Structure formats: structure tokens, C-alpha cells
Amino acid sequence: VKDAGVLAMDIYFPPNCVLQEELETHDGVSKGKYTIGLGQDSMAFCTEVEDVISMSLTVVKTLLKNYNIDPKCIGRLEVGSETVIDKSKSIKTWLMQIFEECGNTDIEGVDSSNACYGGTAALFNCVNWVESNSWDGRYGLVVCTDSAVYAEGPARPTGGAAAIAMLIGPNAPISLESKFRGSHMAHVYDFYKPDLASEYPVVDGKLSQTCYLMALDSCYKTFCKRYEKIEGKPFSIVDADSFVFHSPYNKLVQKSFARLYYNDFLRNCSIVDKDSREKLEPYSGLSSEESYQSRDLEKVCQQVAKPLYDTKVQPTTLIPKQLGNMYTASLYAAFASVVHNKHDALVGQRIVMFSYGSGMTSTMFSFKINEGQHPFSLSNIASILDISNKLESRHVFRRRNSSRR
Template sequence: TTMPGSLPVNAESCWPKDVGIVALEIYFPSQYVDQTELEKYDGVNAGKYTIGLGQSKMGFCSDREDINSLCLTVVQKLMERNSLSYDCIGRLEVGTETIIDKSKSVKTVLMQLFEESGNTDVEGIDTMNACYGGTAALFNAINWIESSSWDGRYALVVAGDIAVYATGNARPTGGAGAVAMLVGPNAPLIFERGLRGTHMQHAYDFYKPDMVSEYPVVDGKLSIQCYLSALDRCYAVYRNKIHAQWQKEGTDRHFTLNDFGFMIFHSPYCKLVQKSVARLFLNDFLGDQNLETANSVFSGLEAFRDVKLEDTYFDRDVEKAFMKASAELFNQKTKASLLVSNQNGNMYTPSVYGCLASLLAQ
């Protein structure tokens, strides 16, 4: 007998096929700060932001735009460009951490666009947790379509933020923008079922405790450590899940970065993404069962065979060696995705989807 709540044998057959992103739209402000000019203005060494962080420009909003207008614009553009009527949307969820009202959601503001159609039967609200809200909203949309709540209509996911920092080290890592994604079955870009790796943890690396300020409190070093350790954990969970899936299908081999067509990341700044590719390559190296590295992709890295992941977040030798060893991987599978990030900065919740848009556009 199967346990209550477990999967019935024939459950697969009744799920909608190929649920994923059907259409995608991006919007960011037309104003920007040139990072070379910001270097001069801040009195720092030339190249600190452009080479050190990998950033060229930083988008910002004038007083004519706010989080509501960014999201209104990106949704209207998506709907018009794809000739969609507003009654074909059954769920709309917004991921954002740009909170301008402690009660009213951005989602309700977006309902203005639906008024003419008469469609008020639209599930979903705002989802808030730092830069993760957009991804949570996307997962919720996919889950809704694959659930008994689904009524056959599309889900619309909006991720939008305005990232601004007080004067200091973090200021050049700001940005602003919004991405809207239409989610449905028979999508050209599908999400593989059962292959999501999550890591959740309590930390005070980035938070906004001051209700009258839009500036976050940031512990830069801890923030990078949180990012890299979450990356390690998510990759480990993902590899275990796909390995188990492959074993079921009769293939007994381990997943490596070679199995990815492309790799896109949440991008606080471009250099961290390049370091993240190196980080995943380090994971592959430490998980490699074949200790004979001389003729493999890991040749020259033998000295690092015994390092522990949790000791290497700020190890310059490890970072340098693995960035060099993974440079080809980065150029082939990730570099193209950084266009918007490099030219506009960190959009917070839509950051990773801006990377997706960059990749698809090229």
C-alpha cells in the first residue's frame, strides 16, 4: 500500500506537459551612471568597479519611476508584444523587496491593467525575501499549473526591484529593472520536474531593518560567503537528485558542469558570477572519483585535492587556480548571460532572469 500523500503510480500522466516560460519581457530605466565616472567621483583606483567588480554601467530611476511603474511597464510590454488578452491570466505573482507600502501589494497595483478585460479572478500576491522573491514566485507559478487549482489559464510572474546603496563599498553594485515571465504548458523553455536544489538558512548578511530608509544594511564579506556556500549546497542537492533520476533510467554516472548547456546565475556583480563558475568547478574537482588528474580537465590542480569547501570561500590561491582552470567553461557557458548585468547592474529579484534574457537574445 502507498502512504497517504505519496505519489499514485499513474500521477505522471495527468500533469500538463512541458511547463515553463512561454514568453519573457525585460525593462530597465534609461538613465545610468558610468562606472568609470563613479570611480573618479568616489576617488578610488581606476578599474576598481569596472575590472574588480566587472561592472560598466549602473541603471537608476529618476523620481518619475518607482517599483509600481517598473512592473506596470514590463507587464504591459509583455502583453502587448505577445498580443495577449488580460483574461487569459489566472495567476499573477510579484517577487520584489522594494517595499513602498507595508500593506498594499504591487500585484494589486498591476490589476489596473486588467480592468478593461473585467478579469478579477487572478490568484497570487507579492513574495518578499531579498533577491529570492522572483524565483519563489516563479516556482509558485509552475506549482499552480501542475496542481488541482489550475484552471487552464497562464500564470504571470513579475520580478522587479530598485537596488540602491548608501555611499560606500556597495554603492557601485546597485541597479534597477523588472522582468515579466508568462508561464504555461508546452513552453519552449521548460523546467525539469523534480530537479530543484534549495538551500535556506538564517543569516544577517543583507537586510533592511530601517523602515524609513531604502538602503540595506550589508555585511559584504558574510554576504559573499552566504552566496558561495548556498551555491555549494544547491549544486550538491541538484547533483544528487539528477543522479538518482539517471539511475532510475539505467545510467549510473555522476553529473558535472559538462552536462549543462549553459549556466546562469543571480548576479550581484559580474566578477562574483565568474568566481561562481570557478566554485562549481571546484565542486566537480573535489567530487571527482578519478584521482589521476594528469591528463584530465583537472591537470595542474593536484595540490588542492585535500581542501575542504567551507575553508575556501576567501582562499586566494584556490580562487585563482580554479578561475584559470574554468575560464573556458565561463566563456562558453556563462559570459553571454552577463550583458544586462554588466550594462545595468544588480536588479535584485530579476537579476538571474535578466541573465536568462541576455543569453536568449544572443
């Protein structure tokens, strides 16, 4: 099997949102805290008429319809989600309604769950299936669906909701470069949901940010090592055209890319110019522990990485900034943003993906973008995603006048 990966994508998100600047006023925090401090524009939310199941049913139906795929041609269906609807029954079983209707009950796969990482586990499972001896020639289907809601407090503005579906098969326009991969998995309590009766996670915000960045460093190191072993030359951020990050809020994405730049500086990569090298030099002696705590280092890295951020990362940020954290769907919504923004220019490019799930599980992997045959071409995927229309037709919930009569 050649070029196994993503053949087609579709996204559904709730038609409701609140503006982060209005949320700032409502929450009584300082102006700019959510928009500049977290880097978010607006936040999507489910009203009482929808949930992760209805969103995933919708996105699977629209994907099959928009790409004209017969439901009988699906042989594996995997769902990534961390929104608990039932402690035993997979969300996948609800989706089987679509396939049972046309007589297809021969579909492998169940749900994968570990915070925001489940979608990546589902993707790897489906791609591995296509590349394995048990593959029967049919398509795989990956669904990421989540609604992120937090208790009142600093984490609340980092909620969001969406569902994404991805059709998996060979000769894909978006193929996995399976050789290049780095994972970091460990045991931590940064974000978890021990209260089964509550929708809210227990979250140690600061710890979760540090865990995310530590996992990023570790995955990047392993990814670079694998790349060098196979390609016989070092990897640096110049070797990929886009970097797509799991995006709890945009500020963390800015910090993440800056962190990769810092890694390249420590590894003496030529991408780091003389001027930036001089600015970073004072921090070269920090221990890795110290480097996570240094606010000055963080600021300098963000500043020197900014020009590359603008070309390699900014086009990935559209949907996450508009919707918020979609947990398992977040990384793939960021990827959909690049497809939306740059579909004409992507063929031949390498796109590095960083998936993070608290608790913790993380992998850095890469996509290679190929030509693709209609309907599985980048331009068709972009037109079916229809991002601009979907964003523009949302209903913005406004603040009620707070003065009482």
C-alpha cells in the same frame, strides 16, 4: 500538463545609466576597481519619475501587447520584489489596474519577498499552479521588479534596476525540469533591511559573498544527487549548456562558476582535464571553511574554468554587466541575455539556474529549451526583448566637470 514553464518574456529597465569607470573617478577609488574588480560596465537607476511599480506596470503592459495576450486570459499573477513600497499592500494590487479595466478581477496570487529570491518563489508558485488541480487553463504571469540602491561606500556601485515579466503555461519553449532541484535555506544576517524608513540595506559585504558561495555549493551538491538518482549517472558541468547565476556583480558570477568547477574536481569528474587537476591538487585537502578564504584557490579555479566560462556563462552576463544588480530580476535578466545572444542555438539545451536571496534562501534548478509555437518561440522572444536597442538608446549621465569656478 506537459512542459510547464516560461512561454514569453519581456524586460523594462530605466533609460538612464552611469558608466562604472566614471563612478570610479567620482568616488575617488582606484581605476579599474568597479570595471575589473567587480566586472561591471554600467549601472541603471530610476530617476524621480519612476519606481518599481511604474516599471512593473510598463513591463506587464508591453508583454501583453507584444505577444497579443488578452488580459482576461491571465488567471494568476505573482510578483517577486524586495523593494518595500507598502508594508501590507502587494505590488500585485497595483498591477490589477491593468486587469480590472477589462473586467478580469479573478486573478490569484500576491507578492513573494525575500531579498533577490522572490522572483524564483513567484515562478515556482505559478508553474506549480499550472501543474495542479486548481489550474483553470489560463496563463500565469510572474513579475520581478526591483530598484537596488546602496548607501555611499563599497556597495554603492552594485546598485541597479529593472522589471521582468514572464508568461507561464504548458508546452513552453522554456520548461522547468522540476525533478532536478536543490535548495539551501538558513538563517543569517548577511544583507537585510531592518530600517523600514530607509531604502538602503544593511550589508556585510564579505559575509554575503561567502554565504552566496556556500549556498551555491550546497545547492549544487543536492542538485547533482537528485540528477544522479533520476538519471542513473553523475552530473557535472558538461551536462548543461549554460549556467545562469544571480548576479550582484559579474566578478561573483566568475567566482561562482569557478566554484562549480572546483566541486567537479573534488567529485573526480572527467570534465576536469589532467592539467587543471594538477593545478588544483594542492587545494584538495582544504576544509570547506578554508576553501572559501583561500584567495589562491579562487584565482586558480577561475583560471582553469575560464575556457568553459567563456562558452557556458559569458553569454549570460550581458544585461547584468550593463544594468547592475536588479535584485529579483537579476537572474532572469541574465537568462534573457542568453536568449538574446543564442536564441538560434538553444533548442534541446539544458540551462542551469542559481537563485540566491540573502538572509538566506537559494535554489538551483534547470530549464529545458523546446521548439515552441509562434508567438512563443525563442526567436520571437529575443526580438521582443529587443535588448540591443534598449541598451543603446539609454541616456548616459555624464560626470559634471568637477572644477569649480
